[in-house]
Amino acid sequence: xxxxxxxxxxxxxxxxxxxxxxxxxxxxxxxxxxxxxxxxxxxxxxxxxxxxxxxxxxxxxxxxxxxxxxxxxxxxxxxxxxxxxxxxxxxxxxxxxxxxxxxxxxxxxxxxxxxxxxxxxxxxxxxxxxxxxxxxxxxxxxxxxxxxxxxxxxxxxxxxxxxxxx
Amino acid sequence: xxxxxxxxxxxxxxxxxxxxxxxxxxxxxxxxxxxxxxxxxxxxxxxxxxxxxxxxxxxxxxxxxxxxxxxxxxxxxxxxxxxxxxxxxxxxxxxxxxxxxxxxxxxxxxxxxxxxxxxxxxxxxxxxxxxxxxxxxxxxxxxxxxxxxxxxxxxxxxxxxxxxxxxxxxxxxxxxxxx
Numbered sequence: 001x002x003x004x005x006x007x008x009x010x011x012x013x014x015x016x017x018x019x020x021x022x023x024x025x026x027x028x029x030x031x032x033x034x035x036x037x038x039x040x041x042x043x044x045x046x047x048x049x050x051x052x053x054x055x056x057x058x059x060x061x062x063x064x065x066x067x068x069x070x071x072x073x074x075x076x077x078x079x080x081x082x083x084x085x086x087x088x089x090x091x092x093x094x095x096x097x098x099x100x101x102x103x104x105x106x107x108x109x110x111x112x113x114x115x116x117x118x119x120x121x122x123x124x125x126x127x128x129x130x131x132x133x134x135x136x137x138x139x140x141x142x143x144x145x146x147x148x149x150x151x152x153x154x155x156x157x158x159x160x161x162x163x164x165x166x
Numbered sequence: 167x168x169x170x171x172x173x174x175x176x177x178x179x180x181x182x183x184x185x186x187x188x189x190x191x192x193x194x195x196x197x198x199x200x201x202x203x204x205x206x207x208x209x210x211x212x213x214x215x216x217x218x219x220x221x222x223x224x225x226x227x228x229x230x231x232x233x234x235x236x237x238x239x240x241x242x243x244x245x246x247x248x249x250x251x252x253x254x255x256x257x258x259x260x261x262x263x264x265x266x267x268x269x270x271x272x273x274x275x276x277x278x279x280x281x282x283x284x285x286x287x288x289x290x291x292x293x294x295x296x297x298x299x300x301x302x303x304x305x306x307x308x309x310x311x312x313x314x315x316x317x318x319x320x321x322x323x324x325x326x327x328x329x330x331x332x333x334x335x336x337x338x339x340x341x342x343x344x345x
Contacts, residue, residue, distance in 0.1 A: 008302065008303070009304075010311075011303065015298040017221050017222060017294055018295050020172075020221055021172055021295055022171040023169070023170060024169040024171045028167055031169060031196070031198065035195075036196070036285070038192045039189055039192045039193055039283075041192075042188060042192065045185065084185075086259045087186060087259035088186060090281025091283065098281060106262070
């Protein structure tokens with residue numbers, strides 16, 4: 001019993017990163033603005049990716065509805081696309097796309113079974129992304145964005161309550 | 167926040183999405199980190215870590231191939247010739263608590279929720295520079311100390327076994343609080 005006490009060892013981290021940097025003086029706002037500018041130059045590429053991903057999501061959903069791709073395979077493919085969108089869209093001024101992608105990923109992750117009703121809920125998320133692409137909605141989308149998010153929230157609440165979806 | 171010159175830092179970006187890698191590489195280069203290596207998954211990252219001296223890893227969590235969790239565990243294990251003390255920033259769009267706790271318990275240094283911006287990534291790097299944490303090795307964990315704050319006059323519950331032995335038992339804490 002004497003050796004039951006878990007051994008805890010502390011190691012002082014030499015922090016090699018600290019030895020490699022120098023304080024420049026002033027604040028970093030100019031450097032951050034320059035770095036952000038170089039990221040925002042990728043905005044055009046993101047818009048192409050967004051459009052392509054929405055097309056791929058709609059195609060995968062149509063395939064599932066027609067009984068083509070199995071739900072499991074389609075879900076993996078769709079979650080991947082939605083996960084990429086939720087991670088990238090906010091960087092380029094599309095937080096609404098990020099929110100919808102996040103809502104869809106969480107819905108997939110938290111659904112134990114994925115049947116026709118769950119497919120309908122996911123399809124509504126994809127429809128919302130198609131609407132954003134078509135109307136070229138940037139930012140939070142204002143009133144239209146709120147309407148889209150409220151609509152999805154209500155659908156998920158209904159689903160959670162076990163009610164019939166419209 | 168101070169402005170640091172990061173010219174001498176070498177970083178490794180690990181993400182299975184090419185475009186996401188490009189975003190992070192652009193941020194790091196914009197922050198004057200000129201040597202930025204890239205890897206598509208944990209396997210490629212380990213190859214890169216063996217071949218090149220790397221000071222900082224910025225990695226995705228959900229990756230095909232060897233994922234973030236497996237990569238971080240391998241790095242912290244010190245096996246395969248990798249420095250186990252290297253700072254690791256986990257970048258993820260999946261911010262549910264379970265995911266963040268998993269990354270913390272695998273030994274991450276910092277967590278960055280997507281979307282990534284130059285300011286948010288720089289803030290994590292500055293935190294590593296200015297607030298380094300000692301490493302802890304227990305039977306089940308090796309990584310940066312998960313306690314970020316040390317309060318000398320802390321009177322709350324002491325959950326570590328050695329703390330409990332030092333204070334007698336948790337029941338005694340009421341007496342400590344009253345004192």
